[in-house]
Amino acid sequence: MTDRLVDIRRTLAEAPADLVLERLGTELANTYGTAETELLQVDYRLAALVPLHGGDPVVGAGSPAWQCFDHQSEVLQDEVLYLPVTVRGERIGVLRLSPAPEEPDRREELAQAATALAHELVAVRAGTDKYAVGARTRRLTLAAEMQWELLPGRSRIRPSFSLAGQLEPAYAVRGDSFDWADDSRRLWLCTVNGMGDGVSASMLTCLGTNALRNARRAGLELADQAALADQAIYAYHQGIQHLSALLLELDLRTGVVEAVDAGSPQLLVLREGEVVEQPLDDQFPLGMFDGTLYQSQHFQLARGDRLFVVSDGVLDATSRTTRYGEIALHRAVRRTRSMAPLEAVRSLLGDVRAFVGNDLVDDAVVVCLDWHGS
Template identity: 25%
Template sequence: MVTVSSFQAEEQRRSIAACFARTGLTVGQLWLRYFALGGDVSEAELEEFLQGLLPLPGIQRDMVAHAVNERLDEISDVRRAPYSRDAGEDIRPRGPLAALVGLLDGAHRVAPERLPEVIATAGRALGLRIAVYLADYDQRRLIPFPEHAPGRVPLAIETGVAGQAYRRAGTMLAEDSAGPRLWTTLLDGDERMGVLEVEADVDTDLSDPALRTQCHWLASLSGHLIAAAMRYGDGLDMTRRQRRRGPTAELLWQHLPPLTAATRDVVVAGGIEPAYDVRGVTFDYALSETTAWLAIFDAGRDTGAASLAVSAALAAYRSARREGQGLHGQESAVDKALSSRFGAGATVRGTLAEVDLTHGSLHHLEAGGEAPLVLGSGREPATVDSARRSPFGAGTPGRISTARLRPGDLLALHTEGLSDARSADGARFSLAGCLDANAGQVPPEIARRVLQAAKSHCHNTFTGDAGLLLAHWPGMP
């Protein structure tokens, strides 16, 4: 290594400071880039260095220079900050911290369609090659993003290692003629967005538990960024949708909460079908440390105003719930919203529920909706006792029913369109049997499999919209 005199070090500092002034970055933004490279001085110390008040070792000066030069490369081809060593030597540190911080920094204000490049760059900090696949809205295929990436094709969720990783919401190692690769699930919290394909050089052991953990971190942060980007750009969403979605379905999908969410004490997961032609079904939930609030609404498919009615019911329910009102208050709010907006005769069927996460107490109210099903370990799915009232909008108060969940129970709220899906010969879909057959899966995979099974049973010709909302209560530790 070349030894640098104090004079040369000061000349380098002056040049770095002058170049930094042309970057348009704040000291905080420069520090974030420097930190992602492995720098270990504080933001205040970096500012003192730039002002000539604090000397830094050569390696730290070079990291600052590299952070400055990366920014200059982005904005122009101006004079670059000098290094204290051979400019051809790679000084960028590698590792999980550099990858995660680099991912955050690279995603700041980036266009959504450029996120795969940002994720790939973060992967290179771990010595990995990474590609992004997004799940389509039918949850049948994993679509490469960008969709026409060379050498990449859509993959089936039901088969293959990539699909297995998605189904299990985990990480799987594939060995094939192209070499080993990892498939790890893209997660926004607990919602599955797709998978990452991870490849490495021959001297990297993809079965290393530490590397798998790093890939999981990267996939989780990438999933958060992708979900956030979908709120302000259409490129990611256009990849996920494989056919046209009409205005009615568009409205209802925009009102849905994430299809999966979890706390330490409960996991919820749901879905609606037909995914591209849903007309009158929606669901909602809210989670806290002590309570899970659940709701599902069904306005039918036969009227043009079904989507507006079910959206009004959803909005009234959310408003009442967020004001702290209980089930009767929520029920009254939905009744009033429907009668005042649509007049007499506008009704929406539905079920409201609250689960006490400390003791497993279930309180529920059915307004023309289907009574919840409960599936527990070692016993058949059972419909809980209920006292159904007329649908929302009729203005007839209902009675709240109660039940007690056991640790490990799975609670299922559903619409008639799901349980009444029929085959060509008129046979009804067995919702209870399908839930029981898939009881060993994680809740979002149970929801996916049940809806896929119902779709196959009726050959995707639902007479009513199918809605499903699951809540798994593991019980208090």
């Protein structure tokens, strides 16, 4: 690591939470001669790159900023340099710098600075609202605020897998959510849909998600995780409200998936260009009855398989006369074959929004998982 990068990392680490970008800009101006340092954050809907310091959001898919975001690579145009701001696969946005240095090694150093910025933004996120507010093109509802704070992130990459998820309608989502965690051997993934509307649905989803996390972190088996969350929800709601959930545990070495289907969304596998529906034994939603016992089942992924979890808000989305349905869903899934998971979920939900003609009325969650092999 060069002395310049050491100085940049020190500057980022020592900057006040709300002045990380400003202090980085001063350091880059002194070291590389840049006159502008701007962060373009991707918005909650994955539809705009929003400048932190104000100005019009970038919405054109062919713009250099979106090319950088989509391809996760440097883009140089008209002496302006665009660099991905990404940490462990979580795409925060794009760093825009001008004028760009001519030397490729200096641009590579700036790319590393953009990655260091991503790490620091994740670290300071809990201490300031500046970056959360700066990524919005409109106000979130209270229920949506609760849901987005609950998420583990929106994308994740490790050598053995790539993963992404998205909620819709992004600024007004209520009960649909997802959660994940991984270690060197396993990936845990769940999608949930809390019964009800508004804050009531969000509170139910929050209870269910944290009950599942508590059980997972206690080292319980997947079926027991479902049972513990079922007990927690029933104890509070007495069966009046319940939570649909799909729990998955992927062995990252073998590709074997353990699943518990508790009134789950649809599970699709994209294998060699063909869409296959993965059948699961449907069991009661969490919290519907007292003391439900859950059973897990197993299925095998092949290297290169893509797994989609799609909630009923996608299948049941309607235009004026027709329902989106399985035929359109399978067609949209097949089209994502060459896309990274984050582009895949954005493409699928964009197709649904185009079909509806606006934001979705019902909640929807889409999660995309690629297993690359051990």
